Amino acid sequence: MTNSPSVLSEISRRTVGHYNDSAASFWAGTRDHDVSQNIQALTQAVKAQPPAKILDFGCGPGRDLMALKNLGHDPVGLDGSERFCELARQHFGGLVLHQDFLSLDLPSEHFDGIFANASLFHVPSQELPRVLRELWQSLVAGGALFASNPRGDNAEGWNGDRYGAYHDLPAWRGFMNDAGFVELDHYYRPSGRPRAQQPWLASTWRKGA
Numbered sequence: 001m002t003n004s005p006s007v008l009s010e011i012s013r014r015t016v017g018h019y020n021d022s023a024a025s026f027w028a029g030t031r032d033h034d035v036s037q038n039i040q041a042l043t044q045a046v047k048a049q050p051p052a053k054i055l056d057f058g059c060g061p062g063r064d065l066m067a068l069k070n071l072g073h074d075p076v077g078l079d080g081s082e083r084f085c086e087l088a089r090q091h092f093g094g095l096v097l098h099q100d101f102l103s104l105d106l107p108s109e110h111f112d113g114i115f116a117n118a119s120l121f122h123v124p125s126q127e128l129p130r131v132l133r134e135l136w137q138s139l140v141a142g143g144a145l146f147a148s149n150p151r152g153d154n155a156e157g158w159n160g161d162r163y164g165a166y167h168d169l170p171a172w173r174g175f176m177n178d179a180g181f182v183e184l185d186h187y188y189r190p191s192g193r194p195r196a197q198q199p200w201l202a203s204t205w206r207k208g209a
Contacts (some may be wrong), residue, residue, distance in 0.1 A: 002126055011163045012100050015122055016080045018161040019060075023083035027061040035117060037191065038148055038202055039067055042115050045144035045184055045204045052112040055138065058119020059096060062088030068115070069094065076111075102127055106138040114138070114145040118200075121149035125156055125165050132179035139207045145181060147172075148189070151201040169201060181205035 003011070019026065046052045050072035056065050059077030061084055068075040069092065077088045077096035088096045099105060101123050114135055123131050135145060152166025167175070173183060184206055188198035 003124060008102060008124065008127065011124060012080065012102055014158075014161045015163050016082075016100070019081040020083040023061065023081065023087060026084075027063075027087060030060070031063055033063070035064065035148075036067070037189070038117055038146060039064065039071070039115070041185065041187075041202065041204045042113050042144060042146035043068075043071060043073070045146070045206065046113040047142055047144070048112040048140075053110060054113045054115055055106075055111045057114055057116040057135070058101070058122075059088050059092075060084050062091035062096070064115060064117060065092040065094065065096075075115075101131060104131065104134050106134060108137050109140050111138050112140055112143055114143070116145065116147045118148055118150075120147050121164050121166065122162070123165065124163065125154075125167075128165070128175050129178060132175060132181070136180045136207055141207065143207045144184070145205045145207070146202070147176075147205070148200055148202040150199050151188075167201075169203075172201065172203065176203070176205055180208050182208040 051074040054068055054073050054075045056075050056077045059065050059079050065075050065077050065088060078099055079085050080100045082098060085096045085098045150166055151168055154167055154171045156165035184204040186203040189200040189202055
C-alpha cells in the first residue's frame with residue numbers, strides 16, 4: 001500500500017501528538033529502563049575513540065543522551081516531538097534537534113554512530129528506504145548504526161494514536177542491506193527469555209560502500 005503525502009503527514013501529526021500529550025508520563029515510565037546492552041552494542045561498533053559524535057535518533061526525553069554523555073561521547077539528540085525535545089534539553093543540556101523523521105535535515109558524513117532505540121519502527125515502510133539512506137549519508141565512512149524495534153510479521157498500522165511498522169529479521173535485513181548497511185550483529189530482548197517473550201529485535205550495522 002502506498003500512502004499519499006496527506007496520509008503521511010497525518011501519520012506524523014498523530015504520532016507526534018501522542019508523544020507530546022504523554023511526554024511527562026512517558027519520562028516517568030521509561031527513565032529507569034535499562035538499555036545498557038543496546039548502548040554497549042553501538043559503542044563497541046563505533047570505531048572512533050571517545051568523544052565520538054553520536055546521533056540519538058528518537059531521543060525522547062533524553063535518558064540515553066545522558067548515558068552516552070556519561071560514557072565520554074559527544075551525543076546529539078533528535079526527535080519529532082516538541083515536548084520531548086524540551087525535556088531532553090532540560091535533562092541533557094546539549095544539542096537536541098527538532099526534526100520530523102520523514103523530513104530530516106542532517107549533515108553529510110558527520111556522525112560516528114547513530115543510536116535508533118525504539119524509533120525507526122514509526123517510519124512507514126514506503127518511506128523507510130529513503131530515511132535509512134539519509135541516515136547512511138550522515139555517517140562517516142565505516143560509521144555504525146544501532147536499531148531496536150518491536151518485531152512482527154511485517155504488518156503496519158495504528159496502535160491507538162501511534163503508527164508503527166513491525167518487521168521480522170529477514171525484512172529488516174532487506175531494508176538495511178538495500179540502504180547500504182552491513183550487519184554486524186543482532187539479538188532479541190529482553191535477554192534470557194523464550195523467543196515468544198522477546199518482542200524487541202536489536203541489530204547493529206556498519207556503513208558499507
